[in-house]
Amino acid sequence: xxxxxxxxxxxxxxxxxxxxxxxxxxxxxxxxxxxxxxxxxxxxxxxxxxxxxxxxxxxxxxxxxxxxxxxxxxxxxxxxxxxxxxxxxxxxxxxxxxxxxxxxxxxxxxxxxxxxxxxxxxxxxxxxxxxxxxxxxxxxxxxxxxxxxxxxxxxxxxxxxxxxxxxxxxxxxxxxxxxxxxxxxxxxxxxxxxxxxxxxxxxxxxxxxxxxxxxxxxxxxxxxxxxxxxxxxxxxxxxxxxxxxxxxxxxxxxxxxxxxxxxxxxxxxxxxx
Amino acid sequence: xxxxxxxxxxxxxxxxxxxxxxxxxxxxxxxxxxxxxxxxxxxxxxxxxxxxxxxxxxxxxxxxxxxxxxxxxxxxxxxxxxxxxxxxxxxxxxxxxxxxxxxxxxxxxxxxxxxxxxxxxxxxxxxxxxxxxxxxxxxxxxxxxxxxxxxxxxxxxxxxxxxxxxxxxxxxxxxxxxxxxxxxxxxxxxxxxxxxxxxxxxxxxxxxxxxxxxxxxxxxxxxxxxxxxxxxxxxxxxxxxxxxxxxxxxxxxxxxxxxxxxxxxxxxxxxxxxxxxxxxxx
Numbered sequence: 001x002x003x004x005x006x007x008x009x010x011x012x013x014x015x016x017x018x019x020x021x022x023x024x025x026x027x028x029x030x031x032x033x034x035x036x037x038x039x040x041x042x043x044x045x046x047x048x049x050x051x052x053x054x055x056x057x058x059x060x061x062x063x064x065x066x067x068x069x070x071x072x073x074x075x076x077x078x079x080x081x082x083x084x085x086x087x088x089x090x091x092x093x094x095x096x097x098x099x100x101x102x103x104x105x106x107x108x109x110x111x112x113x114x115x116x117x118x119x120x121x122x123x124x125x126x127x128x129x130x131x132x133x134x135x136x137x138x139x140x141x142x143x144x145x146x147x148x149x150x151x152x153x154x155x156x157x158x159x160x161x162x163x164x165x166x167x168x169x170x171x172x173x174x175x176x177x178x179x180x181x182x183x184x185x186x187x188x189x190x191x192x193x194x195x196x197x198x199x200x201x202x203x204x205x206x207x208x209x210x211x212x213x214x215x216x217x218x219x220x221x222x223x224x225x226x227x228x229x230x231x232x233x234x235x236x237x238x239x240x241x242x243x244x245x246x247x248x249x250x251x252x253x254x255x256x257x258x259x260x261x262x263x264x265x266x267x268x269x270x271x272x273x
Numbered sequence: 274x275x276x277x278x279x280x281x282x283x284x285x286x287x288x289x290x291x292x293x294x295x296x297x298x299x300x301x302x303x304x305x306x307x308x309x310x311x312x313x314x315x316x317x318x319x320x321x322x323x324x325x326x327x328x329x330x331x332x333x334x335x336x337x338x339x340x341x342x343x344x345x346x347x348x349x350x351x352x353x354x355x356x357x358x359x360x361x362x363x364x365x366x367x368x369x370x371x372x373x374x375x376x377x378x379x380x381x382x383x384x385x386x387x388x389x390x391x392x393x394x395x396x397x398x399x400x401x402x403x404x405x406x407x408x409x410x411x412x413x414x415x416x417x418x419x420x421x422x423x424x425x426x427x428x429x430x431x432x433x434x435x436x437x438x439x440x441x442x443x444x445x446x447x448x449x450x451x452x453x454x455x456x457x458x459x460x461x462x463x464x465x466x467x468x469x470x471x472x473x474x475x476x477x478x479x480x481x482x483x484x485x486x487x488x489x490x491x492x493x494x495x496x497x498x499x500x501x502x503x504x505x506x507x508x509x510x511x512x513x514x515x516x517x518x519x520x521x522x523x524x525x526x527x528x529x530x531x532x533x534x535x536x537x538x539x540x541x542x543x544x545x546x547x548x549x550x551x552x553x554x555x
Contacts, residue, residue, distance in 0.1 A: 074383070074386075074387045075386075075387070076383060076386055076387070078540070095389070096285070096286070096389045096390070096391065097285075097389075098389075099387060099388065099389035100389035102387070104383075104387055106380055106383055108380040109380055110380040110381055110383050110384045111381075112301070112305075112381055114304075114305060114308045114309075115301070115304060115305075115308075119301075119304065122297070123297055123298075123300075123301045123384075124384060125297070126293050126294055126296060126297020126298065126300070126301075127294055127297060127298075127384065127385065127388035127390070127395075128290075128294075128388060128389060128390075129286050129287070129289075129290025129291065129293050129294055129390065130290075130293065131289070131293055132293075
């Protein structure tokens, strides 16, 4: 699969970057975030950062708090404690500036199944204030690059699971974000579709300089060189380069490092190819 | 996080971008409406059943005296037509809220809510879109009713439009407010029983209030304070080129209150925060 070129068409939009030096500003900064549902604490003093043009994996079992964290970053939930910044913009104080720099692929499908592939993209573009002509140009471009140009007029419900995920990624990139969040984006897909999508997202990092936060519970989606955040029962247990985390845990691989860090009794993802 | 921006600007979007967003949301709602033909048919069949069957049966039982805005005796079918127009909008408003609950459960709602445009504006666009769809339904109903000899003055088709917009916004805003409090799609049946039916029957849609007062003074006051009654009366008067200022004031005030309530409920730091995890897990 070739990479989606999210920066190749149409006139340049207004530069939404903050005035501070982008190199010094993390793409995403999570600072002391805690969140509760009633008396149940879902996140406890979570802090980490994602550098621009980097791939950061957020590893945690189901129920670790990944989706809650994503809901907070995307402002579906309000922050109860702590601060979240996207390229320096506080999500609570300047949500417009923050969200326009953010693309997101949620764990559950968020496409409109009754609309066509192009219609879904045009709707997303409209939600970001992108005019129809420009939106059509961008849609055609991304659909060509992700190999869905021949399905542009198809209803989304007629696409395969892998094609839907690719379309969701294309949609998330349509407004040219600088940070991309993906929450368990490969769940339910076959081996090839998983590999395609993961490779595709990694290309975005190297070719488009997009910062990526990739939430997963599958060890085999993490490779040496990645930044890794280990989230367990709402707490960050480790954060840093994968190699460092493995070494600090005195383990031989990420699988056993995770076991040592969490004391997990079961291997959550290693059997997956 | 020392570099955090503390500006309260909301993205610096231009007016054209706001309009683009509004167009996009209305366009999407219209597409969904077109794709759901059954929804259009059922939206029309419901009032037509009332008109052709209920009204035909009750026309001999329920005599209507001369009351404003009518200047002569009228058939019962003519009397209930504005109520049925409002009923279309009531059902459409609730249908829109059902759609919002569905979208939230299926995840589509997140696409809307993570837009960088202000959330109040996104909800307003959603409201306008729902109202636009209800206008199509009402005018289709009026067209069919015309063949049934329910024909207001020609100018009435034009003068009723602003009234339909205002009443559509009110009922849509009410639906939106209700949707914010519904956690699961299954709970929506309660809305039918506890909102739609009481609002419709305890109003002037099917019988004039003076008749209600004769039967039950208590019910009369319930009807009088029912916002739906005022939506019906606003439409009724506008259909005959007249203005019912009291009803207009009530409808505008209720629209504002419902909309503020919905915006409050959908504010991430208030309403949505009380709900469960985002992705079916923590």
